Amino acid sequence: MTQHVSPPRDGTRRTAAPAGRPARRSLPVRADVRTLTLLGVLAVLVLIGGLTRPHEFLDTRNLQLVLTQASVIGVVTVGMTFVITSGGIDLSVGAIVALSSVWATTVATQSHGLAGILLAATLVGLGCGLVNGVLIAYGGVVPFIATLAMLASARGLALQITDGRTQVVTVRGVLDLGERETYVLGVPPLVLVFAAVAVAGWLLFHRTTFGRRTIAVGGNPEAARLAGIDVRRQRLYLYLLSGLCCGIAAFLLIVLAGSGQNTNGNLYELDAIAAVIIGGTLLSGGRGTVTGSVLGVLIFTTITNLFALNNLQTDVQQIAKGAIIVAAVLVQRRTASTA
Amino acid sequence: MHQLTASRRRLLLGAAAASAGALLTGCTSNDTGEGDGDRTAANDRPAADDKPGKRITIGYAGPQADHGWLNAVNDNARQRAEKYPDVTLEVTEGSNDTAQQIGQIETLINRQVDVLVVLPADGKALTRVGLKAMRAGIPVVNLDRVFNTPQAYRCWVGGDNYGMGLNAGHYIGERLKDKPNAKVVELAGLDNLELTKQRTQGFDDALKNYPNIKKVARQAAEFTVESGQAKMAQLLQAQQDFDALWNHDDDQGVGALRAVDQAGREDFLMVGGAGALSAFQAIKAGRGVLKATVLYPPTMAASAIDLARALGQGKGVSGLAEFEIPSSLTCYSAVVDKENVDQYMSTGFK
Numbered sequence: 001m002t003q004h005v006s007p008p009r010d011g012t013r014r015t016a017a018p019a020g021r022p023a024r025r026s027l028p029v030r031a032d033v034r035t036l037t038l039l040g041v042l043a044v045l046v047l048i049g050g051l052t053r054p055h056e057f058l059d060t061r062n063l064q065l066v067l068t069q070a071s072v073i074g075v076v077t078v079g080m081t082f083v084i085t086s087g088g089i090d091l092s093v094g095a096i097v098a099l100s101s102v103w104a105t106t107v108a109t110q111s112h113g114l115a116g117i118l119l120a121a122t123l124v125g126l127g128c129g130l131v132n133g134v135l136i137a138y139g140g141v142v143p144f145i146a147t148l149a150m151l152a153s154a155r156g157l158a159l160q161i162t163d164g165r166t167q168v169v170t171v172r173g174v175l176d177l178g179e180r181e182t183y184v185l186g187v188p189p190l191v192l193v194f195a196a197v198a199v200a201g202w203l204l205f206h207r208t209t210f211g212r213r214t215i216a217v218g219g220n221p222e223a224a225r226l227a228g229i230d231v232r233r234q235r236l237y238l239y240l241l242s243g244l245c246c247g248i249a250a251f252l253l254i255v256l257a258g259s260g261q262n263t264n265g266n267l268y269e270l271d272a273i274a275a276v277i278i279g280g281t282l283l284s285g286g287r288g289t290v291t292g293s294v295l296g297v298l299i300f301t302t303i304t305n306l307f308a309l310n311n312l313q314t315d316v317q318q319i320a321k322g323a324i325i326v327a328a329v330l331v332q333r334r335t336a337s338t339a
Numbered sequence: 340m341h342q343l344t345a346s347r348r349r350l351l352l353g354a355a356a357a358s359a360g361a362l363l364t365g366c367t368s369n370d371t372g373e374g375d376g377d378r379t380a381a382n383d384r385p386a387a388d389d390k391p392g393k394r395i396t397i398g399y400a401g402p403q404a405d406h407g408w409l410n411a412v413n414d415n416a417r418q419r420a421e422k423y424p425d426v427t428l429e430v431t432e433g434s435n436d437t438a439q440q441i442g443q444i445e446t447l448i449n450r451q452v453d454v455l456v457v458l459p460a461d462g463k464a465l466t467r468v469g470l471k472a473m474r475a476g477i478p479v480v481n482l483d484r485v486f487n488t489p490q491a492y493r494c495w496v497g498g499d500n501y502g503m504g505l506n507a508g509h510y511i512g513e514r515l516k517d518k519p520n521a522k523v524v525e526l527a528g529l530d531n532l533e534l535t536k537q538r539t540q541g542f543d544d545a546l547k548n549y550p551n552i553k554k555v556a557r558q559a560a561e562f563t564v565e566s567g568q569a570k571m572a573q574l575l576q577a578q579q580d581f582d583a584l585w586n587h588d589d590d591q592g593v594g595a596l597r598a599v600d601q602a603g604r605e606d607f608l609m610v611g612g613a614g615a616l617s618a619f620q621a622i623k624a625g626r627g628v629l630k631a632t633v634l635y636p637p638t639m640a641a642s643a644i645d646l647a648r649a650l651g652q653g654k655g656v657s658g659l660a661e662f663e664i665p666s667s668l669t670c671y672s673a674v675v676d677k678e679n680v681d682q683y684m685s686t687g688f689k
Contacts, residue, residue, distance in 0.1 A: 053577070061602075062576050069569055164405045165689045166564055166593055168617065179601055256568060258597040261590075262405065263563040308573030314530035314559045 038295040070301040071194035078201040079245030087218040087285025088143040092150035097265030100250030105167040105260030122247035129243015133236035158262035218285025395651035398447035402460040403433040411637035411688030419641035458482040500537035508545025522581040530559040567594030589615035616687030631676035
């Protein structure tokens, strides 16, 4: 990402595009190439799957499986896209998912049924996001440190609540959402939620002032402030949004795994950041794409699926995953620069 | 020391607690109201030697109990010690941090406890402090995760990972031996750990005795419910038809069983590992695919206390001919199925 992409604090781009409407004319071409590259990668993966395990891979149930497994981390990734676009980072997403999932599955919460579990999961997510946001926006703590602290504390609290025990969900209505009987025209409810969050995220990002402010804050906070944006409030909202996404993801995970555990959401922060970066969002902020992030998540989930179907072991999986991240980013850079 | 570390942890948790605490107070209660659910099997077993001897203090240092099995281990040790009027147990706050655990054990050495029982967070890394205790004249009972050298402990008590695989393999083998071209699938635990390799090795070795059985797939989960569900869902998609599954760990088995439910599959036999209460209950109910589980008994911690007491009082193990306790003791990985599950129910951990 050298001279072709305006670096975040590049004054020339800012003068060409005021903070309110940042450089929208120059971006679509490159963004489309990026999306096409990601779709190409996905197509190659599907081809490999179709060739190696045609019967198991090209199967409705497998499609349902891949999308379901993608939905939990997918929702987290949508929130992460906003945070990274704004020039921040949220290292606490996995821990927030863990805390929300255990808080929402205690015996006391479960006694309030589906509504209680859903409410607890989202409120705990929002609460953690609020703490992150206040610390970063008004406390002046850098995002890396603030969310790292939240990672440690939220994991600790999750452990304290569970005492390391697995909290099995007994609320029938919640469990049913993860089973075939509730599929809507063959689409699992979890996938519907993921799709809804992705679409809402896309609209928020590309069609509202909130989205434009996010890009502006990430591109050049000083210019954004001079343009009349309340940068601090915007940052607070962004971490709240990420926390909310974690809360929703925690609910999905509760449905999927039928339980809450303090080990939930292990290394989600890395998976989400990897998907966001592969998708084409700049780690330094100022440019982002929700579509790219969603495709990034789908690529990773498809890879995991391919490995499992071909019975490859963990060591091979990890090596290949690293190689694929590098390859995808390199290919993207080439295609982006030749466009 | 106990109080000091506890208060420090509370301080650390302050930020997170403040965020969520106000919103949903009361919702974190896990009290089922069923009263005394924490009792383990340690209480109803005959002790090594019930005759009271000289008063001794046993220092116990374990890792942070961040999952069910370790919780059960700590509970077993504590309750076993309570059973003996002549034993005082000094328990450290559990820690997964090597440096912190070394510090805690050094404190116990300085306090000159009579015997140490140590379940290290990392056996290799804590060898040094085991040696230090032994040199200071405090005998060490090394629990489960073994130190680098036998010089660092007087007695090792632990589970048998290879034996778990072996017994799971034999159990499955006996049930499928008359079935031509039988297919078996393995859901392993965390692949980074040596114990996972040992379990798989034992399983493979047992299956070699049954030429009609072939292991067609193996995937590794991470001992968590979430990873168990994810990996099992993939395995079920990859293998549309198989006869038996061995899952290394009952905790991840909760997730694996969820995936089996979600896929609507019931055409195979599943054997678990470790011995969780939920697994015992499912085996007893007998409705699902889970038919048996191989133990990695948390009662080994109670036995470690027995051995430490015998060591401190200069006794052997009653029922054995020697005047001293053995230098190593490997617990048997029994297979628990519907036939004998009632006997083991009280050892099941949550």
